[in-house]
Amino acid sequence: MDRVTTPAGARASARILARGDGRGGTALPVLEGEGPLAVRRTRGSGSEAHVMLVGAMSGPLGGDHFTVAAEAAEGARLRVGSAAATLALPGQDKAGARYDVRLTVGDDAELRWLPEQLISAYGSDLSVATRVDLAATGRLLLREEQVLGRSGEPPGRLSSRLTVRVAGRCVLDQELACGSGAPGGWDGPAGLAGHRAVGQLVVVRPELAAEPPRASAFAEGAAVLPLAGPAVLVTAVAPDGLRLRRLLEAGLATLG
Amino acid sequence: MSRAALLVLADGRFPAGGHAHSGGAEAAVRAGHITDAASLEEFCRGRLHTSGAVAASLAAAAALGVDPGELDLAADARTPSPALRVAARRLGRQLVRAARATWPHRELDALAGRFPKGAHQPVVMGLTARAAGLGPLDAAYCSAYEGVSGPATAVVRLLSLDPFDATGVLARLAPDLDRVARDAVEAGRAAVTEGVDVLPARSAPLLEIGAEAHAAWAVRLFAS
Amino acid sequence: MHLGDHHNTPAVSADAHRPDGTRRALRIGLGGPVGSGKTATVAALCRALREELSLAVVTNDIYTREDAEFLLREAVLPPERISAVETGACPHTAIRDDISANLEAIEDLEEEVGPLDLVLVESGGDNLTATFSKGLVDAQIFVIDVAGGDDIPRKGGPGVSTADLLIVNKTDLAPYVGSDLARMAADAKAQRGELPVVLQSLRSEEGVRDVADWVRARIAAWTA
Secondary structure, three states: OOEEEEEEEEEEEEEEEEEEEEOOOEEEEEEEEEOOEEEEEEEOOOEEEEEEEEEEHHOOOOOEEEEEEEOOOOOEEEEEEEOOOOOEEOOOOOOOOEEEEEEEEOOEEEEEEEEEEEOOOOOOEEEEEEEEEEOOEEEEEEEEEEEOEEEOOOOEEEEEEEEEEOOOOOEEEEEEEEOOOOOOOOOOOOOOOOEEEEEEEEEHHHEEEEOOOOEEEEHHHHOOOOOOOOEEEEEEEEEEEHHHOOOHHHHHHOOO | OOOOHHHHHHOOOOOOOOOHHHOOOOHHHOOOOOOOOOHHHHHHHHHHHHHHHHHHHHHHHHOOOOOHHHHHHHHHHHHOOOOHHHHHHHHHHHHHHHHHOOOOOOHHHHHHHOOOOOOHHHHHHHHHHHHOOOOOHHHHHHHHHHHHHHHHHHHHHHHHOOHHHHHHHHHHHHHHHHHHHHHHHHHHHHHHHHHHHHHHHHOOHHHHHHHHHHOOOOOOOOOO | OOOOOOOOOOOOOOOOOOOOOEEEOOOEEEEEEEOOHHHHHHHHHHHHHHOOOOOEEEEEEEEOHHHHHHHHHOOOOOOHHHEEEEEEOOOOHHHHHHHHHHHHHHHHHHHHOOOOEEEEEEEEOOOHHHHOOOOOOEEEEEEEHHHHHHHHHHHOOOHHHHHOEEEEEOEEEEEEHHOOOHHHHHHHHHHHHHOOOEEOOOOOOOOOOOHHHHHHHHHHHHHO
16 A cells, blocks of 8 residues: 555555454454555464554654554454654644544554653644543553654654543643744743653553542652543653653552 | 723732742743743743633633533543642632622623532633623633733742743733633634634643642642 | 621632531630740640530641641540641731632541531741731630740730730740740730730640630630
8 A cells, every 4th residue: 555645745544443352352344555554463472362454653743743543342352553753853744743543443453652751843733642442440551751852853843632531521631732833832831841741641440430549759750640530541741751751660660 | 891801800919829820830830841941931832722711711711601510521621630629619719709799690690600619710710700790701810810820920939030020921921821811712602602622732841740640749838 | 807608619708607517616726925834735635625616627737747747646535636737938818818728728637527616727837927818717816925025015016916815825935035924914914905915834833724724714715
């Protein structure tokens, strides 16, 4: 499948559907990708199916619009990763690029959405929108990592919005805007204070409603935040992507 | 409508509990991120365009008559830090008390009955503006301004910053405040027809993280 | 006294009745300079009165929870009857200009451990001008001590002159710090006219007895 290039930039989409196969495993009846958004099934473990997004590193460029939709339907265990970091690059098109991620988790299903970091290269302009809808007993582990600029370069413009709904109720709605052209103060003492990597882990488990963990700023620049619902946000800022990953992993470990 | 009511509501001496909160400034001072007027200004600007913009839009939407229960849930979703949710509700409870005594209104009575432990403060601010005969732009201005005047006042106490410098910071933020308030009303109007999901959700990572660190301190001057 | 309890929750701070129509607790404030013995007096009052009255304490610490923690450590009351208010570096603001946080602490105590006969509100140690709002307390006690200088009563000030009861504390120290008790009493009388003054030493056998009697009389008048 080739990249579909139009005057307004490329449009590409990928779809993943996972379903419990009724024998304790997970089937993947839909696994489609086009152009830069190829998807591959990799070896799973136990009842969990593993899918890898490959080749996403070539985009998105200005004017591109990528869409990924993944669903873990009732009884499914699905893990989605990416083979490499996603690099937002400047395009010839003046318009910004868009990356939409739409995730759905059914009852008694689990989705682990663990892509590699998103790097906002100098001159790029990308808007990422991630929307997750979970049924009441669905489970989620979602990681988002943003690195502002390749090594030593200033960042492009990056804005992201992450929305998580459980049984129709919004438990997290969070936008982040940074880089050139973002509203003032984004890199100041309230925003990133010079840190070049920022990330979140969202954990949704039904049992968290009754037994939320204690909120804590467990390390410099990182905190575990129980949300108003069966969910927890681990949020962190760090000088670089590597240290960001360590903070997020450490935050996740505190949840047991 | 009386324009002077806006002065009463926006007055830093309006007795609604704000004096005990630093809006995250105490944590930023301790972290070494606010050290002078310039860094205070960057802090306030960042706060204004993130949690300030969210608060202003919630206030504008409430002033326009969007259901306070819906707005309160939207505020929860936009406030991941439990310490900040607690602070927002505590301040909301204090504001509804002051507002009911100042501008008695059945909507404020209903809000106090529905949220005995407090609704998020910006939601209360919007309904207070209604009760005072003010409009959504007034509510947005009050919320946005309070979000920067609180930290500025706190930093005067925390760093013994020259109060003239702190007031200069607020004056320099005026054009940004105008823009944030206007955008908030636009978002509030959109929420009337499209629901609360269209309200902005801009976040400031270090405000959230700093709030939890601050909440765990044994010794602090401010409640948040 | 405003009795407008036609709403579900009280809007006006000085209401003598709770939302359910029952009479609320008598509220007595204790103010005075740092180190004059406010917390020790509160502790002694709790020990003297806890068998005969249902009581609770609200503390207003400046930047810690030390006063609340002292009372907890001394176990003068069960922990659920002690609540600490954070004052944002301005203890007098929280008891006089913006009393909402204290009112909420009192309401929460009445709701959670009530019904209460008496709530003692202890201010953070502050200066001689700090007094309690009438919206917050029904009567106030000002505590000074002989070691703070025997000219304090002569200098007067709102606390010394107008408090419903003036305590001159630590009289046992007078010989050591060269304070003239007779002169302090005479100066206080000149400033206060008919308002009572108690000279006390919590180390003496009588301890807090006179102050406890004064509190009992206020309770009797309140419930009459």
